[in-house]
Amino acid sequence: MCRMNVLMPPQRRVLVPLAVALALVAAAVSLWITAPGAGTRSLGAGNTDAAPPAGGIGKRTEQATWTVKAVPAKVDQAITEAQRKAVSAQKQPVTSTVKAVVDASLLDAVALKSLGGKELTEGVANALAHERLGAPQGAKDILITRRAAYVGIDPISSRRAAADVTVGFKATIDGRVKRFSQVYTLWLTQSDGRWQVSAFTGDRYMVKPKPDEKNKNGPGKDGPGDGSGKASRTKGDKGDGGKRGGGG
Amino acid sequence: MRRRAVVLMLVIACISVLVPTIGAPSGAANIVVGRVHSEYGPTDGKIFVLVIGSDARYGNPDGANADAIHIVGINTTTGRGGILNFPRDSYVAIPGRGSGKINEALLYGGPELVAQTVENLTGIKLDYWVLMGFEGFRGLLKDLGGGVQINLPYAIHDYGSGANLNAGKQRLLAEASLSYVRSRKTLPGGDIARTTNQGRYLLALLRKFQGDVNANPSSLFRWITTTQRWTRLDLRPEELFDLGILASQVKPKKIKSVTVPVSLGTVGAASVVFISPTANSIYANFRKHGSL
Numbered sequence: 001m002c003r004m005n006v007l008m009p010p011q012r013r014v015l016v017p018l019a020v021a022l023a024l025v026a027a028a029v030s031l032w033i034t035a036p037g038a039g040t041r042s043l044g045a046g047n048t049d050a051a052p053p054a055g056g057i058g059k060r061t062e063q064a065t066w067t068v069k070a071v072p073a074k075v076d077q078a079i080t081e082a083q084r085k086a087v088s089a090q091k092q093p094v095t096s097t098v099k100a101v102v103d104a105s106l107l108d109a110v111a112l113k114s115l116g117g118k119e120l121t122e123g124v125a126n127a128l129a130h131e132r133l134g135a136p137q138g139a140k141d142i143l144i145t146r147r148a149a150y151v152g153i154d155p156i157s158s159r160r161a162a163a164d165v166t167v168g169f170k171a172t173i174d175g176r177v178k179r180f181s182q183v184y185t186l187w188l189t190q191s192d193g194r195w196q197v198s199a200f201t202g203d204r205y206m207v208k209p210k211p212d213e214k215n216k217n218g219p220g221k222d223g224p225g226d227g228s229g230k231a232s233r234t235k236g237d238k239g240d241g242g243k244r245g246g247g248g
Numbered sequence: 249m250r251r252r253a254v255v256l257m258l259v260i261a262c263i264s265v266l267v268p269t270i271g272a273p274s275g276a277a278n279i280v281v282g283r284v285h286s287e288y289g290p291t292d293g294k295i296f297v298l299v300i301g302s303d304a305r306y307g308n309p310d311g312a313n314a315d316a317i318h319i320v321g322i323n324t325t326t327g328r329g330g331i332l333n334f335p336r337d338s339y340v341a342i343p344g345r346g347s348g349k350i351n352e353a354l355l356y357g358g359p360e361l362v363a364q365t366v367e368n369l370t371g372i373k374l375d376y377w378v379l380m381g382f383e384g385f386r387g388l389l390k391d392l393g394g395g396v397q398i399n400l401p402y403a404i405h406d407y408g409s410g411a412n413l414n415a416g417k418q419r420l421l422a423e424a425s426l427s428y429v430r431s432r433k434t435l436p437g438g439d440i441a442r443t444t445n446q447g448r449y450l451l452a453l454l455r456k457f458q459g460d461v462n463a464n465p466s467s468l469f470r471w472i473t474t475t476q477r478w479t480r481l482d483l484r485p486e487e488l489f490d491l492g493i494l495a496s497q498v499k500p501k502k503i504k505s506v507t508v509p510v511s512l513g514t515v516g517a518a519s520v521v522f523i524s525p526t527a528n529s530i531y532a533n534f535r536k537h538g539s540l
Contacts, residue, residue: 073466075473076391152466156473160489162465185465187493189486199493 063107063144064168068095073152073162086158090195091151094188097195098149098163102184105134106169107142120197128200134182136204139171145179159190168207179207278384281481284363284374293325294538298363298377302354314354314362316380316429316446319372322498323538329503330540331450332370332530333443335510339520340369349520369523370531382426388478389422392471396420398428398452406431425449440507440521447505454500461496468492504540506530 070091072079079087097119104112105128112134116125128134135142146168154160165184170177187199284298301316315336322329336351342365345356350369353362359377367374389396396419403415411427413420420428429449432442460467472488508530510521534540 073469075470076477077473152464152469154466154469156469157485160469160485162468164465185462187465187489189489201497 063103064146066099067148068099068151069149070095070151070153070161072155075155079155083155083158087153087155090153090158090161090190094153094161094163094190094195095149095151097188097197098151098165098186099147101186101197102147102149102165102167103144106144106167106182107135118194118196124197124200135169135171136173136178136180139173141172142169143171144169161188161190161195162186163188170209177209179209181205181207278381278387279479279481280359280379281479282359282377282379284360284367284377292538294321294323296321296372296374296538298359298366298374300354300359300362300377300379302379302381313349313351315351316443317350317362317366318443318447318450319366319370319374319534320450321372321534321538321540322503324494326537326539327498327502328537328539329498330534330538331447331503331505332534332540333447333505333507334366334523335440335443335507335521337439337519337521338508338510338523339513339515340365340523343368347515349518370535372531372535384478385429386422386426388474389425391474391477392456394419394456395422396425396449396452396456398449400428402436404428404431404435406434408433440510444505444507447507451500451503451505454495454498454503458496458500461492465496468496502539506540 072084072087100119101112101115104115109129112120112128113125116122120128144167146166148167149163149165151161151163163184163186165186167182167184168180169182170179172178182202182204185201186197188195189198190196297320299316299318299320300314302314313336317334317336319332319334320329321332334350336349338350339347340350342348342350342353342356343361345353350362350365353365357364359379363374363377366372397417398420399417400413400415404411404413406427409427409430409432411424411431413424413428429442429446431445432439435441435445437444457471460471468489472485472492475488476485508527509524511524513520513522530540
């Protein structure tokens with residue numbers, strides 16, 4: 001706050017406070033623009049708990065906070081202190097990749113494509129897009145109710161990791177609110193300092209809606225969708241280019 | 249390369265079943281893996297691995313016949329596979345040796361000659377061979393821990409192998425597993441039944457692996473380090489990782505174990521089995537699809 005001089009000419013006594021007020025407004029606007037969840041943001045590695053709002057651009061809805069645990073994987077030998085430190089150094093980058101990939105697969109198909117060649121190998125990106133792992137087709141107003149990941153990092157190399165991810169979300173499909181649970185296994189490798197998902201498996205389950213979410217047409221009617229309680233399993237690995245199937 | 253790695257891991261993980269024997273070299277490594285051809289490449293996404301068990305052992309280092317011979321094949325596109333089992337007394341052409349029992353090829357020319365013999369017999373181009381002995385099998389299973397869950401169709405009480413197993417579902421620990429895959433003397437069908445049992449055990453081991461990895465994906469790293477501990481192989485860790493991922497995705501139900509059809513006979517004073525001509529269609533199918 002500048003100190004106003006009582007000896008200032010009259011014109012300045014008006015202009016200075018006005019300038020200060022404008023500066024304050026400008027600062028407030030800039031803070032609002034850069035706040036998480038506001039406006040449009042693209043996902044990328046390093047994006048934290050703030051995912052794009054449900055429903056895509058422009059709609060602000062808070063998604064569930066990520067619960068992530070990253071640990072050195074258990075192996076058949078003692079882990080040295082140096083190996084433990086090396087694993088610790090990778091916790092943040094690998095968990096960022098996991099979060100980015102999962103969030104993109106659920107909420108932002110455009111961002112998912114952009115992750116190809118970066119957080120995803122091209123083969124996995126194609127497979128994810130092809131298999132539509134994530135929200136079912138036609139889903140709107142996606143709200144993630146739970147996001148949890150348990151990541152085991154190979155302590156021998158610190159360049160390979162496996163992530164066990166569970167996501168709960170609800171979405172509106174054909175005017176009906178449906179709840180889903182999705183479980184991913186992501187296999188990650190690191191090269192040139194970048195973590196990539198090189199293979200994945202996923203299962204999606206439909207979960208019984210809450211009483212206040214039951215369809216307007218009556219309870220028990222799920223309508224089109226995944227089929228009550230039946231899992232759809234998809235797999236992909238880096239060489240697949242979108243093909244599914246065991247072993248690649 | 250990656251596809252091969254997958255099948256190879258599958259084979260290594262299962263290997264223990266196969267063979268009782270081989271005079272284990274000093275040191276922990278008692279499983280050896282090699283490439284059949286220096287130049288190789290996956291053929292339409294199919295990988296074939298020859299798994300060999302030898303009867304050489306401590307106290308009988310000169311004996312080095314192959315007591316177990318299996319081709320493990322996987323079609324990495326369809327996720328289907330097969331295990332083709334050869335009775336050890338199968339009378340076949342052995343390159344450079346005329347004809348003889350298939351298990352003698354190991355003694356004459358090592359795993360390479362066994363691979364060549366099997367390739368000539370089946371027309372299947374093999375990618376890797378894996379040679380397994382007692383110590384590697386036992387050590388691998390002990391370190392993995394937890395035993396292997398298996399459903400035995402009949403009881404086995406075999407004085408030769410030390411097996412004392414009831415029929416039904418049970419968990420076989422390392423020693424029981426070894427005795428199971430070695431048993432033949434009291435089995436109806438003798439060595440042929442043993443070969444079939446080994447295939448059954450292989451699939452049980454795959455289920456164990458998948459159970460561990462499905463429950464905790466990062467347990468793959470423990471499997472990798474344990475396998476490396478008991479195996480001498482020229483695969484890079486990245487290949488083992490890829491192998492493990494693919495092995496975790498192959499469904500045991502999509503892998504069929506088949507023993508080549510044979511008939512009993514003799515050649516001179518030796519008891520042998522003659523492979524039926526109908527096996528040719530099995531070879532052709534396996535060669536074409538990578539599955540049975």
